[in-house]
Amino acid sequence: MNININNLRFTYPTGLEALKGINLTIDSGEQVAIVGQNGAGKTTLVRHFNGLLKPTTGSVSIGDWETTKHSTAKLASRVGYVFQNPDEQLFSRDVLTEVSFGPKNLGYAKEKIDELVKRALSLTELNDKTETNPYDLSPTWRKMVALASIIAMDTPSVIFDEPTTGQDAVNVGRIAHVIAELKKEGKTVITITHDIDFCAENFERVIALAKGQVLLDGAAREVLGQEEILAQTYVDPPQLTRLGKRLGLKETVTRQEEFISAIARRA
């Protein structure tokens, strides 16, 4: 099911207008990264997808549901959102209860719940931590719990708000694996990230937001190659893209294989 955003504007109660007219369509099964400066409006935008925020003007629809016409509880069956700050999301006394909460709440059958929870725990490698209180875990593992509790809900779309923040290389690899698995299942994955190399390696489409508006939107390679425009929203191209540019390679490269074959051709 598509996500449609029409002329979305949003003003916080403080009077700050965080989104200034956003138009986007995200197709079912797409893997989309959202990048941009701190305060650009990334979190504000995605919080509209599961109804945590409602448009001041304009509209957001998830499939045939317009978010203003449905409760957040109902929207949760279509869109799962992993918070930027896991502490706003987690409330259970142990990891297993936390991860089971979402699928239980959606009213799935017991066998399905067990299966979904088991899979979410193994994808995030939390199997040895099921009895731990999330607050006894480090912030990085709390984020993995937050992730597991959303993927266990098996929603057609999932949103990750800065999933790799503070994670080590091994956990970043786990998160990339989760995204690849969700993709195989045909799910829509929308991820906010400041890790541009991670973005280049795991997403097909990139949206750059700047000051509440869409600055760039397109195939990862095209968007991530636009050094000057990206700089307007404080984003650098991926490391290998910068390197390719400095070396005068004609094509924009983003990943290791491409870079090495470009260098081999040149040699």
Place this chain on the structure above:
Amino acid sequence: MAFVTLQNVTYKYPLTEKPVLQNINLQIQEGEFVSVIGPNGAGKSTLCYALAGFVPHFFKGEISGEIEVDGKLSSKSTLDTWVLNVGLAFQNPFNQISGAKYTVFEEIAFGLENIGVPRDEMKKRVEDAMSLTGISELADRSPYSLSGGQQQRVALTSILVMRPRLLVLDEPTSQMDPIGTREVFGVVRKMAEEGMTVVMVEHKVEWIAEFADRVIALKEGQILMEGKPNEVLTSDLLTENGFGVSRYTSTAREAKKQGLWKKQNLPVTLDEAVEGFKK
């Protein structure tokens, strides 16, 4: 004499079974910018707490060995006096906002107010610090209605403004945008050049290599390796132990196998990579 000395420091939290820091020996010179890297759970934050006095004075637990900063022993000091010399930016900035203030400006001024800095000087210092971290336009906003990265900048600024002799930063750029991250590394570098001693936990190796003087790789509570950034960050030992490396390093390592990287040393920074790959 070193400005910071850790001698045989071993520490265990009240509830952990094994020591979280084991036999840490470390010396840091005044004005040095040291970066600490390591996987999740390696003990990076605990090391930060130890330097900042929270371990053991706040967390309790069992500690042995000595921690000395500017000639004073942590074991013979109280947290109140220790924090006058050492500033810590916590890993989770959400926990750091004092809750006592209505605006970002007041939040950042809070610490200076507490130590009785005169009003005019305070205003100037807060404004300077906010402009360094790029948050001048947030001055009148509420510290609670900020984006994650903005909160992190506020937390960092409220430490920088105190101008501690030892600045301890626990993943200060984890939620910052890419160019903002690079700018923060630059600000920290400048502080070190002005004589501040800096310990910064980070994952962003490209910028560590560009800006830090020395890297300490921590694993399972022990120092696995330390040395010059390029030397540590390109070593096979780190890769074998699951540490992250820059794309320049991993790509050159692969290119080397195919005869496309001819230098002895691998690159960590863009300039090093350009130097080795250019025709």
